[in-house]
Amino acid sequence: MxxxxxxxxxxxxxxxxxxxxxxxxxxxxxxxxxxxxxxxxxxxxxxxxxxxxxxxTIAVDPVQAAIGERMFRDPRLSQDRDMACTACHHLDSGGGDGLPRAKTADGVTLARNSPTIFNVAFNFSYNWDGVADSLEAHADQLLLNPKIMRADWPELLARLKDDAGYVRAFAAAYPDGITKPNALSALASYERSLITxxxxxxxxxxxxxxxxxxxxxxxxxxxxxxxxxxxxxxxxxxxxxxxxxxxxxxxxxxxxxxxxxxxxxxxxxxxxxxxxxxxxxxxxxxxxxxxxxxxxxxxxxxxxxxxxxxxxxxxxxxxxxxxxxxxxxxxxxxxxxxxxxxxxxxxxx
The missing domain is CATH 1.10.760.10 (Cytochrome c-like domain)
Incomplete structure (x- = not known):
């Protein structure tokens, strides 16, 4: 450099x-x-x-962002239904968690600090090391990360489809309803809306x-x-x-x-x-x-x-x-x- x-x-x-x-x-x-x-x-x-x-303001689809907001707050996205995105990103303060380093749902300390979720629409890459270059890819990695959300896509999609509210909302926002790309799209739409x-x-x-x-x-x-x-x-x-x-x-x-x-x-x-x-x-x-x-x-x-x-x-x-x-x-x-x-x-x- x-x-x-x-x-x-x-x-x-x-x-x-x-x-x-x-x-x-x-x-x-x-x-x-x-x-x-x-x-x-x-x-x-x-x-x-x-x-x-x-x-x-920033242009996002409000219907998709509304789905993403519900998902962002929903602990059912984690394998053990014990951790939502809000565990590391507090929206009533600075968008982080106030800890030197993030913690898992069972209290294990992770390697790095949780960056703020606010204004991520204006970043060019994500995580401290730039491991993802889009919010969709970033959400996918966090959901699958065995130290964080520990999710499994077949099980996660099944949980969403078992919820009538999610089914109706996805049908209104996406022609093909609940799919992995659409779930990631909704989460990213909501995250892009978080500007200050x-x-x-x-x-x-x-x-x-x-x-x-x-x-x-x-x-x-x-x-x-x-x-x-x-x-x-x-x-x-x-x-x-x-x-x-x-x-x-x-x-x-x-x-x-x-x-x-x-x-x-x-x-x-x-x-x-x-x-x-x-x-x-x-x-x-x-x-x-x-x-x-x-x-x-x-x-x-x-x-x-x-x-x-x-x-x-x-x-x-x-x-x-x-x-x-x-x-x-x-x-x-x-x-x-x-x-x-x-x-x-x-x-x-």
């Missing part, structure tokens, strides 16, 4: 001298911009072009300059000037690329929980350069999705910002800088079903 403009040290690590000089200039300009008097909306949009607002638009930062990008405080604009200038925006950009403020975790520090080392480091995307591709590479997560609603990273190692947003600056950018940020960036990140909390997202991060169990 080294860019052509980067050089390398003798031990092969990238150096970023010229990029840091440019970043310093950008940061100084950004902080000055953040403290200026309000500027015309067009100028704001141009300045923040790396991040674009979420659309206020109209965050205060979105409103700011659309020209509502008073939507952000001066401190939040300063936080965004730091976020942009230090280079966080190189990976966290686009409509989902991330979710659209892979990056190695630990550019300036080796943070993927054996722990008391794991005898070997998480291989990341290497597990999918078996390509050595993908070892320790993960999908960059979205920062939408990030104030509600603690703990952070693929293994939930960061309990707070402040800790996550400090870690990312140090291991990805080679910078030790001052507490005031971390605080300003966190204030900006809190402005990324959007609305759900047309109402401000009042949820809080789920309690860790």
């Amino acid at each position: 080294r860019r052509a403009s980067e050089s390398k040290t003798g031990d092969g690590r990238p150096t970023f001298g010229s990029r840091r000089a440019l970043a310093a200039l950008s940061l100084a300009a950004g902080l000055a911009f953040a403290q200026q008097a309000p500027v015309p909306p067009a100028t704001v949009a141009d300045h923040h072009e790396a991040i674009v607002p979420l659309p206020l 638009p109209n965050a205060r930062f979105d409103r700011y990008l659309r020209g509502e300059l008073g939507a952000l405080s001066v401190a939040e604009r300063q936080g965004y200038a730091l976020f942009s000037g230090y280079g966080c925006i190189a990976c966290h950009q686009g409509a989902n403020v991330g979710g659209n690329m892979y990056q190695k975790f630990g550019v300036f520090e080796d943070v993927l080392t054996p722990t008391a929980q794991d005898a070997t480091p998480d291989p990341g995307r290497y597990k999918v591709t078996q390509v050595e350069r993908d070892r320790g590479v993960f999908r960059v997560p979205s920062l939408r609603n990030v104030a509600l999705t603690a703990p952070y990273f693929h293994d939930g190692r960061a309990a707070t947003l402040e800790e996550a910002v400090e870690t990312m600056a140090r291991v990805q950018l080679g910078r030790n940020l001052a507490p005031t800088e971390i605080g300003l960036i966190v204030q900006f990140l809190r402005s990324l909390t959007g609305e759900y079903n047309g109402r401000p997202f009042a949820g809080t991060a789920p309690e860790r169990r």
Whole structure:
């Protein structure tokens, strides 16, 4: 993932001298911009072009999505009828489960943190390692995963067909009724509908300059000037690329929980350069999705910002800088079903 403009040290690590000089200039300009008097909306949009607002609506078939919502909440989709999708994705908070790492229905801790289900329509791949490139494929893998839902398609389809409500709903939504492709389509339609638009930062990008405080604009200038925006950009403020975790520090080392480091995307591709590479997560609603990273190692947003600056950018940020960036990140909390997202991060169990 080294860019052509980067050089390398003798031990092969990238150096970023010229990029840091440019970043310093950008940061100084950004902080000055953040403290200026309000500027015309067009100028704001141009300045923040790396991040674009979420659309206020997304096109999904409402009948199919309604089936998917019922399935998403239905524990009968799991082999032992003991685990629904909502076990790992709490819709009344940030769309995760509040745990460092997900747990099975019988309490066994899994290898990775549960990513948020909100705004997945804007991701380009799924899971921390990008094992699926569509929501339908992702749902299929989770349903069949022996550590999660443990489902079997013949049995799952039989359960759906035994439910008169499902039979009627599928017949109304799909000409061929209940089939595996249609069940996956319904689940994916519902998941695509789970968007949280109209965050205060979105409103700011659309020209509502008073939507952000001066401190939040300063936080965004730091976020942009230090280079966080190189990976966290686009409509989902991330979710659209892979990056190695630990550019300036080796943070993927054996722990008391794991005898070997998480291989990341290497597990999918078996390509050595993908070892320790993960999908960059979205920062939408990030104030509600603690703990952070693929293994939930960061309990707070402040800790996550400090870690990312140090291991990805080679910078030790001052507490005031971390605080300003966190204030900006809190402005990324959007609305759900047309109402401000009042949820809080789920309690860790």
